[in-house]
Amino acid sequence: MTSALVAVDIGHDRYAAVTDPATAFWALVDKSRLAEGRAQVTAAYQDKAAAFAHELQALRFGLKPSGVYLNPTERCNLDCTYCYLPATKRSGGSHMPLHTLIASLAKLRDYFASVMPGRRPRAIFHGAEPLMNRQAVFAAIEAFADDFAFGVQTNGTALDDEAVTFLTARSVSIGLSLDGPTAAITDGTRRTWGGKSVHATVLSAMDKLRGYGSWSVITTCTSENLSHLTSMVELFHEREVPTCMLNTVRCTLPGARGVKPTDVDMAGAFVAALDRSHALYRESGRKLVIANFANILIAILAPTARRLMCDISPCGGGRAFFALAADGGLYPCSEFIGLPEFRGGDLLTGSVEAALDSPGFRRVTGRDVDRFAPCDACEIRHFCGSPCPAEAHEMNGAMERPGAFCDFYRKQVAYAFRVIADGKADDYLWEGWDVGTETTFELCSVP
Numbered sequence: 001m002t003s004a005l006v007a008v009d010i011g012h013d014r015y016a017a018v019t020d021p022a023t024a025f026w027a028l029v030d031k032s033r034l035a036e037g038r039a040q041v042t043a044a045y046q047d048k049a050a051a052f053a054h055e056l057q058a059l060r061f062g063l064k065p066s067g068v069y070l071n072p073t074e075r076c077n078l079d080c081t082y083c084y085l086p087a088t089k090r091s092g093g094s095h096m097p098l099h100t101l102i103a104s105l106a107k108l109r110d111y112f113a114s115v116m117p118g119r120r121p122r123a124i125f126h127g128a129e130p131l132m133n134r135q136a137v138f139a140a141i142e143a144f145a146d147d148f149a150f151g152v153q154t155n156g157t158a159l160d161d162e163a164v165t166f167l168t169a170r171s172v173s174i175g176l177s178l179d180g181p182t183a184a185i186t187d188g189t190r191r192t193w194g195g196k197s198v199h200a201t202v203l204s205a206m207d208k209l210r211g212y213g214s215w216s217v218i219t220t221c222t223s224e225n226l227s228h229l230t231s232m233v234e235l236f237h238e239r240e241v242p243t244c245m246l247n248t249v250r251c252t253l254p255g256a257r258g259v260k261p262t263d264v265d266m267a268g269a270f271v272a273a274l275d276r277s278h279a280l281y282r283e284s285g286r287k288l289v290i291a292n293f294a295n296i297l298i299a300i301l302a303p304t305a306r307r308l309m310c311d312i313s314p315c316g317g318g319r320a321f322f323a324l325a326a327d328g329g330l331y332p333c334s335e336f337i338g339l340p341e342f343r344g345g346d347l348l349t350g351s352v353e354a355a356l357d358s359p360g361f362r363r364v365t366g367r368d369v370d371r372f373a374p375c376d377a378c379e380i381r382h383f384c385g386s387p388c389p390a391e392a393h394e395m396n397g398a399m400e401r402p403g404a405f406c407d408f409y410r411k412q413v414a415y416a417f418r419v420i421a422d423g424k425a426d427d428y429l430w431e432g433w434d435v436g437t438e439t440t441f442e443l444c445s446v447p
């Protein structure tokens, strides 16, 4: 059977992309000779189509979990506008007791040993604010240092010298959050329950981490900070942040929807920030990798090498990883922790296997971009993945719908293709990103 390649306008002066939407195969062809170029690529591609389809199928449906997001507390000292966790829990919820955390990690260790023997799974402590339960978190990291590759995603307000020394000495990856280049902007979405600014505290935490190899900063892009995204990139580069994420706000809960930017604004600011990061790299020789964009590039260049799992369908929630809530419940992803119908049972009284097979998990892992409109007809659907199921369910009323930023995702993929067309992709990627990858198809000089 001959696969039909679809042309995609990527906004490039010279090139268009042609892609087989079903397999995520693509090539760039000269726009002035599109029909001829497409015919040549189609002829060369045919005997590879089945192998590409098989590879994508394995990536989309054949993975076993290799990581867990751990919520060691329901509490947070901040009241961020867009948080996906219910405010009552964040302000007055409970910590997971140390003995429960230890028992949970022991059970998780045994589970991962059964599905990925000989490899260390990733275990990321994160939201609410994990360092609110710092004693338990640090004791758990000590107790299971040989069993997990640990990370901590923190708002940075409790990251004092002692915490930095403890975490860096154990090679724990550390993620911070900062939403603005100045306090006035950051305070628009991230502040304490009493309304106090944490901007200066986070900058101070960033100073402590300068030179450490494994840290990053997330900026959540909202209507409050979008016009400052380029300044954020400058601030991160100046402070030698190795990796950042410029994430669209997840519109799962109503508070987030109140600060949702338009797709057009999001795309314009994001592209400007990417351009600025590239200019800074060319000026200084030092990269600030924007990880969520780098992941899109990798999804195009080497699909199985991607590191983040929001832009593949089904997404990583409930299949590449899962989340443990502070009350012991298992969820496909932390984004679902405020939504009880997606709870897959309790870790300690149940099992990971039972959770993965539960109705709530199956709804997430069964959300297939090939099976609902308009994504099923989208030519870039396997570079986009139609995130996010939690957002689609809560914001748009059903899993089988797109989430919040369809037009932005299209523009992001077009930009990624332009970067590839200009031969600049490596400038946006981690050093050594392609170690272990192999070239499965190469067709040069399409006239």
Ligand code: SF4
Pocket: 309, 310, 311, 315, 316, 317, 333, 334, 335, 387, 388, 389, 390, 391
């Ligand atoms: S798309 Fe949503 S549910 Fe899936 S991994 Fe990303 S945040 Fe989690």
Ligand code: SF4
Pocket: 369, 374, 375, 378, 379, 380, 381, 382, 384, 385, 386, 387, 402, 403, 405, 406, 407, 409, 410
């Ligand atoms: S969300 Fe939009 S860009 Fe993404 S797969 Fe669906 S239609 Fe395509």
